[in-house]
Amino acid sequence: MKIHLNSLGCRLNEAELEQWANDFTRSGNIVTADAEDADVIVMNTCAVTKEAVRKSRQRTQRLQRTNPSAKLVISGCYSSLESPSALAELGVDLVVPNTQKDQLVKMTRDAFSLPTMPESATQPAEAPLFRRNRHRAFIKIQDGCRYRCTFCIVTVARGEERSRSIEDIVHEVNNLHQNDVHEIVLTGVHVGGYGSDLDTNLYKLVASLLEQTQIPRIRFASVEPWDLSPEFLTLFSNPRVMPHMHLPLQSGCDSVLKRMARRCKTEDFSSLVKGLKAQVPNFNVTTDLIVGFPGETEEEWQTTLRYLQELQFGHMHIFTYSEREGTKAASLPNKVPKAIRQARSKELHIVAAQQKDIALQAALGQTLDVLWERGEACEAGFKHLGYTPNYLKVETLSQSNISNQILPTHLTHIDSDRLVGVCL
Numbered sequence: 001m002k003i004h005l006n007s008l009g010c011r012l013n014e015a016e017l018e019q020w021a022n023d024f025t026r027s028g029n030i031v032t033a034d035a036e037d038a039d040v041i042v043m044n045t046c047a048v049t050k051e052a053v054r055k056s057r058q059r060t061q062r063l064q065r066t067n068p069s070a071k072l073v074i075s076g077c078y079s080s081l082e083s084p085s086a087l088a089e090l091g092v093d094l095v096v097p098n099t100q101k102d103q104l105v106k107m108t109r110d111a112f113s114l115p116t117m118p119e120s121a122t123q124p125a126e127a128p129l130f131r132r133n134r135h136r137a138f139i140k141i142q143d144g145c146r147y148r149c150t151f152c153i154v155t156v157a158r159g160e161e162r163s164r165s166i167e168d169i170v171h172e173v174n175n176l177h178q179n180d181v182h183e184i185v186l187t188g189v190h191v192g193g194y195g196s197d198l199d200t201n202l203y204k205l206v207a208s209l210l211e212q213t214q215i216p217r218i219r220f221a222s223v224e225p226w227d228l229s230p231e232f233l234t235l236f237s238n239p240r241v242m243p244h245m246h247l248p249l250q251s252g253c254d255s256v257l258k259r260m261a262r263r264c265k266t267e268d269f270s271s272l273v274k275g276l277k278a279q280v281p282n283f284n285v286t287t288d289l290i291v292g293f294p295g296e297t298e299e300e301w302q303t304t305l306r307y308l309q310e311l312q313f314g315h316m317h318i319f320t321y322s323e324r325e326g327t328k329a330a331s332l333p334n335k336v337p338k339a340i341r342q343a344r345s346k347e348l349h350i351v352a353a354q355q356k357d358i359a360l361q362a363a364l365g366q367t368l369d370v371l372w373e374r375g376e377a378c379e380a381g382f383k384h385l386g387y388t389p390n391y392l393k394v395e396t397l398s399q400s401n402i403s404n405q406i407l408p409t410h411l412t413h414i415d416s417d418r419l420v421g422v423c424l
Helices: 012-025 052-066 077-081 084-089 100-110 154-158 164-178 202-212 229-238 254-258 266-279 297-308 337-364
Strands: 002-007 040-045 069-076 094-096 136-140 183-187 217-220 242-246 283-289 315-322 367-378 381-387 394-399 405-415 417-422
Touching: 002 012, 012 040, 012 100, 040 077, 040 100, 040 381, 052 069, 052 077, 052 283, 069 100, 069 254, 077 136, 094 100, 100 367, 136 164, 164 202, 183 202, 183 229, 202 217, 202 229, 217 242, 229 266, 229 394, 254 297, 266 283, 266 297, 283 337, 297 337, 337 405, 337 417, 367 394, 367 417, 394 405
Parallel strands: 002 040, 040 069, 069 094, 136 183, 183 217, 242 283, 283 315, 394 417
Antiparallel strands: 367 381, 367 405, 381 394, 405 417
């Protein structure tokens, strides 16, 4: 039986897709990139914003129209928050709640009587990850979040914190490395809260991965800044831990952060970022920001702009605030008019572009190891995209296909929003 896997949203959704791909393959099923060719379509949805809800619904409808004879399985935050009748109208055959995602493959096989084969008879020649044209593996280490930021619906959809054991994660990483995966990203809803239910923590997990695996590159998905202890920061002295972190700030004004119920003040965030950059050469910090949060005055907005000018981000992921039913923020007074939200978003995008250009300019002339992930044939040979250790996108031309290789690369110039380099 052929299975098509599709996803919207966060890296955690992508990590879950990778787990399902491995589990379906071990069961004797074939993971296909072509929805039209599938017997079963699995859609992992998102609901972080109204736009994400719209896209989840739209993507699900399109997949159903593409292959109406396939069985349609849906999971993820949108499916957890939407009514069963609305999902039925989309042609969904099976809904797997977020709390049962680790059972999705079994539930799908049982629901549709999918045939299985012994794992020993179905060892893949390459990781399902590669067959979906990905070379960086996302590892789900936990789910759920204990905090209740007032703008966040994901904590409602995902539930309480649940962590995987260190032993289980180490086993998965070793299997991936044996299948030629060279880089992993540790992901979850509350990555920094890993182990709160198992009497362990993120530092101990990474220390175990460094000791018990040989995976060359370890990254982290979004980590809340208040979760980073001085002990954790010592991990970056190991060159296998990549010098990049995505630390969501959300606002550069303390009064706005208070309304968001964020646990980090701007002074603490500045100290953390400046400390990381002083401690680790080429350290790159990226962030999330919400524009036009309820009650955000012009003075608060200008405070945010001034604060952001003091820091240097390699990338800003900018969200124009939109009300989400079920969150505390949706009931807060003094809504910012949409026209002002959009104007502030445009203003912040200009700042973000300027800071990204500074980060790219600073990398010019350096020789850094790049993991080349994607390649396509061209007149000159092959055009590849990859990432430096500090997560800057690089492009190169090569005579041969260098996909999934880590090669020293001299960074020569900037083309549009990315670096261009020459492999040595």
